[in-house]
Amino acid sequence: MSFVEYSDFIQDGDVAILYLSHNNVMPVKVQQGAQTQTRYGVIRHSTDLIGQRYGSKVTCSKGWFHVLHPTPELWTVALPHRTQILYTTDIAFITMMLELKPGSIVCESGTGSGSLSHAILRTIAPTGHLHTVEFHQQRAEKVAEEFKEHRVDHLVTVRNQDVCKDGFGVTGVADAVFLDIPSPWDAVGHAKVAMKKHGGRLCSFSPCIEQVQKTCEALQDQGFEDISTTEVLLREHDVRTVSLPLPDFGPDPETTEEATPAAAPNHASITLKTTTLPREMPGHTGYLTFATKPRT
Amino acid sequence: MSFVEYSDFIQDGDVAILYLSHNNVMPVKVQQGAQTQTRYGVIRHSTDLIGQRYGSKVTCSKGWFHVLHPTPELWTVALPHRTQILYTTDIAFITMMLELKPGSIVCESGTGSGSLSHAILRTIAPTGHLHTVEFHQQRAEKVAEEFKEHRVDHLVTVRNQDVCKDGFGVTGVADAVFLDIPSPWDAVGHAKVAMKKHGGRLCSFSPCIEQVQKTCEALQDQGFEDISTTEVLLREHDVRTVSLPLPDFGPDPETTEEATPAAAPNHASITLKTTTLPREMPGHTGYLTFATKPRT
Amino acid sequence: MADNGDDDNQYRIKEGDYVVLKRGEIFKAVQIQPRKKVIFEKQWIFLDNAVGQLYSTTFEILSGGNLKPNELKDSASPLDAVEAGTDNRNIVDDGKSQKLTRDDIEALKEKGLKGQDIIKKLVDNHATFGDKTEYSQVKYIKKKKKKYENTVMILKPSCRILAMMYHGREPGKICHLRYDTLAQMLTLANIHAGSKVLVFETCAGLVLGSIMERMGGYGSVIQMYPGGGPVRAGVESFGFPAHFHDTLHEFPICHVNALLAGTLDTSAKDPTAENTHEKQLNLAAEKEQNQPEAEEQGTPEEESMETNTGDDAGQDVEKMEKDKLKEAKAQVKKLRLEEKQRRLAATAALLKGRNADGLVIASRFHPCPVLLGLLKFLSPSRPFVVYSQYIEPLIECFKKLRECGGTVNLRLTDTWMRHYQVLPDRTHPLLLMSGGGGYLLSGTTVATDHSKPAGSKQAEEPAPKRQKLEDTEG
């Protein structure tokens, strides 16, 4: 197992994902002899996990669930939140708009809980590199530890510094830069320094429009081009079967062809497959501002 | 005919709406002896319109269409644009959120092309009144003329003045105020003056977020309560029948029950009723900021 | 406040008034009744002290549930202005951020500190509040507000407030009709004073009431109802003046075919003879009214009685309501049936001309047969609008209408609504939004051309702009 390479069987030392139900997933560090408590009962790693195929069903005393191979997307749902995190919808769009691919050199700040970082690493492996800067020391240490557990540490350098003051710690190497910090405009200059002479792509994520306004201004001042701000929202459709009763207009004395085509007398109903949207859904995560650094 | 009362038959002096096709409607002033050129040919008012029932089909040399009774909603689609106008989706929401109903006293600025004004008049008739202020003289005159033609002039007073300087020309009478001007924050004080001592509702329409920010500040400064900003967008679904071909996975040598349940050999296809959204649709009209004036 | 000398009287809360309680975004419709306990946000309240006060007053809830007019406004609280950290990078959550202990808070409460002040104290004593992200701050304050605030505002009901209330509290009762969608319906159907409007709804009466509000007591509203009786709890909540109810008529849809065929018998009969039929209707009604009325408003049967019986029967009804004796109920039923028959005849007369000015449908029934059946009662050149929580039934309606002809200007739409937080340096769309507001099919009737078969393509849109109905390419 690694976050950048599939395996078929669960091994000692892997990180596996217990898929309990929709939106309820749980990461587990697989260790010979260890046990994990779930709401369906205890699982014994040695017998229930190690040697089993990823995707297998595990049966406990009170129910069953599946063990899945980790992916950055499952990790995003499962990871311990140490900060607000980026979710898959934004991550997917960022990945495309930053033109990430195997071999890309990427700078990121802040690392936060590492949700985006894992997705970046998945995409730039096996030949790319991620330079990620996190202001908060404990968080930087924690995420570095996770990268190791997830066997992607060879692809990433974690720096614990203030990106607005100290930059990314690299010069002229990055194909892409991602900013998710309170004052991205203070880091735009550092981003430019970190990027390749030929140019590259930048993305800044901000929840508030005022942050976007200041960032766009800074990007323009620094000579960035193709500056554009976009918002992407996910709508999840709930599939369901509904039954709609038919109205009873009473006996039809004329029975002409025109009269009430579909009215059925005995409170019949029509069943149909449809979808509904959740009553409440995420209405905003942040604005994504993209720009191109031209050749300098 | 009047914009606040239905009639069954078209009469000399009415304003009728020719419904040519989806999104192609055309207002016509009905006059004994007059003719109107449409893309389906000429219509003669005396024979084709006067005395006919609203909703009738009119046949011309090159086609046919229906004549409809005017409503504020048809007028919004048909009216001559002298400015950018408010559309039905925003109008409907404004009408509810301003709590308009028969008897309401309303102040509006600017009148513009009168799209919202007609909808207000429809709702506050027969006992309410609209005080509408338009900066631009020609426009004020034109809209006053239209109110007369539409037989709603007894319900409305048009004033040609600068609302930011001169206010609405009334004091302590309005249940509701609507602002659609470049700098609504300059009119908030005047709005307060125009409103009833007991209180009332205010709405300001602005395309840009910076306008909203300044307006909200002004509203707060003037003691307005329950300030909230909302955006409403219409999505129109295009109903269509589509045919999806089925893939040909080749002859199934096993014909087990498990194999390819719906695969049909002869390039069969499935027809279904569905909707699509237009490729491009209005993505923004403006922000609607609502507030309550408390008792003062 | 009483000596202002203006026309304040119309703005004063009176006994018997239907009002709406408000706290933050929470609304609840109730009637002002002496010594009546009302539950609002898990608190018992007596509304007696509100009588004589002005609408839109904020009250403090004293211990014991009595109200006291409050000088502090419920509006934008000063808490919202606390400076937010835009990142929570400095927070180490050790569970020790709050310096006030539970005992401290209890002491504050005993000292008579108001909810808002307690929250302010909590925020002030929260070591890292300023470092929390705005999202966390809002969540924190919301949680604490719910726990400690004890004020309530009393509002005059309106379509806006009740539509927001139902959507927030009991969307299931109103078929998940969102208030902005209701707003579209009222406008698309050109609802206005003096017209004759047909309504078919199973939205607890909210749609009906909204239409009545927009008609202001002028014209007529005909409620086409399924089952044994019309549901109108929502209409009561509007607190309309009595004369509004004179404009309200009802007609059971089980008689629609008979009416259309001209075979409806509306002569007053001995109700006992009708008994078996009516019994069936009542059974059906009980089945279908799986929308329990608002807590304070009694059973559906009492409901429709209050509305249906005129002034003549009013006193009897009141007495019997108190007794609740079985025999009395039978008598009421008899009276009700007689009255019903009279009203049925009157409504049938209104419908017979097939010249209604508008049609509004919002129900849990399949909209297609409902629409096709009721469209027949409209004059040409009149708008109609159909709501459905699901798009599929409206696609079917759309197709059927295109086939049948007799309508133009068909649109299948939904609206997308977004609220914003507008604060200095913290402006953004709200982090949560409503998923969907349902779908609308709207259109305009036209005169049907009897020289052509109804199914003819000619009855659709004019040829040059005929919509592409088939599309295999996608």
Add this chain to the structure above:
Amino acid sequence: MADNGDDDNQYRIKEGDYVVLKRGEIFKAVQIQPRKKVIFEKQWIFLDNAVGQLYSTTFEILSGGNLKPNELKDSASPLDAVEAGTDNRNIVDDGKSQKLTRDDIEALKEKGLKGQDIIKKLVDNHATFGDKTEYSQVKYIKKKKKKYENTVMILKPSCRILAMMYHGREPGKICHLRYDTLAQMLTLANIHAGSKVLVFETCAGLVLGSIMERMGGYGSVIQMYPGGGPVRAGVESFGFPAHFHDTLHEFPICHVNALLAGTLDTSAKDPTAENTHEKQLNLAAEKEQNQPEAEEQGTPEEESMETNTGDDAGQDVEKMEKDKLKEAKAQVKKLRLEEKQRRLAATAALLKGRNADGLVIASRFHPCPVLLGLLKFLSPSRPFVVYSQYIEPLIECFKKLRECGGTVNLRLTDTWMRHYQVLPDRTHPLLLMSGGGGYLLSGTTVATDHSKPAGSKQAEEPAPKRQKLEDTEG
């Protein structure tokens, strides 16, 4: 520019490169070929002068269609910064606002003024431009830009650029797949280097190419194709290095059942014996490829030839392409069939293990049978994602998967995308937005439990959180 001394070489435009022309929001993919005329926005262009220049250079189009590197950047033009009136209240439109006559403009053009400068002049000489609303200003400038601008930027192709290009120019060719939706697919399917991915698409090869870009030449991509041959025009446009194509395999879906049953004959046969079957296939292919290739890229047949024939046959093909003789074509067909059979055997071997790592479907076919058929080739615990322009077929897929079991984490989603104008005092969402980006069904395979019947409810989500599948109340 050539003497920068760094690794600029990799950024230089070379003959034979696939590039993308850009002007404003308009993109067009072309190949750099000597003295080849290219139409871009109604102008003839020769790209020869671009060779040796750096990617992302903006060129001026000289009269005659030759290019000249331009110092002016195509980016945010100074025009965008013109102060907008926020209201058009002072405009009296008398058709006399533009003071420059047609002749004036022609004179300016003859003087060699560049498009951007002409527009600037037009704006400066527009009496009421400053009074126009921003919306009108943007419309005006856009119109004039289209008319007078004559620059073009040459970009290196990428998934981002090509996805935006197809969506903007030819959405019908890619089943109206919006680029943000494609972005979701690539991520939801966990596309990455080293994996083995199955693709079924009728999106001109755009989806396939995007997947290949994300795999960076590591691992294998198997294109499952309908009809006579895989469509790959979009893949060419990516301009991948040759070794990327070694990772690309194809398999005709008409052999899927045979492969699953173990009856597929992949031994190399005399192609003439296969003739009738192949002919049928080719006929089907012609029918189904109702997606004409991009203008410059020849017929579909040449296309697949270019891709399918290995180096061994390359020279022959080139010669014959020039001759275009019927007899030669027959020979090519024979070679092609042999090659096809060899490749079929190789791909069948890849598929036989049923251990693919991901499945991506985006086609004009009904997704349900496609998905159910191809899902069988995946290992457990692997993601799949299906695109459809319509939601209904995906609802059916969802239901079927729930019935069959073998999958978890099912989601039916769409995304909503909005672009913003961010300018001082004029920040707002763009006035036009894309209506819909299509729908996605995604999920993860799990090991099927053979001790239970496939249709069992047990195979669905764990019991405690089982989704409410029936809901009559709405």
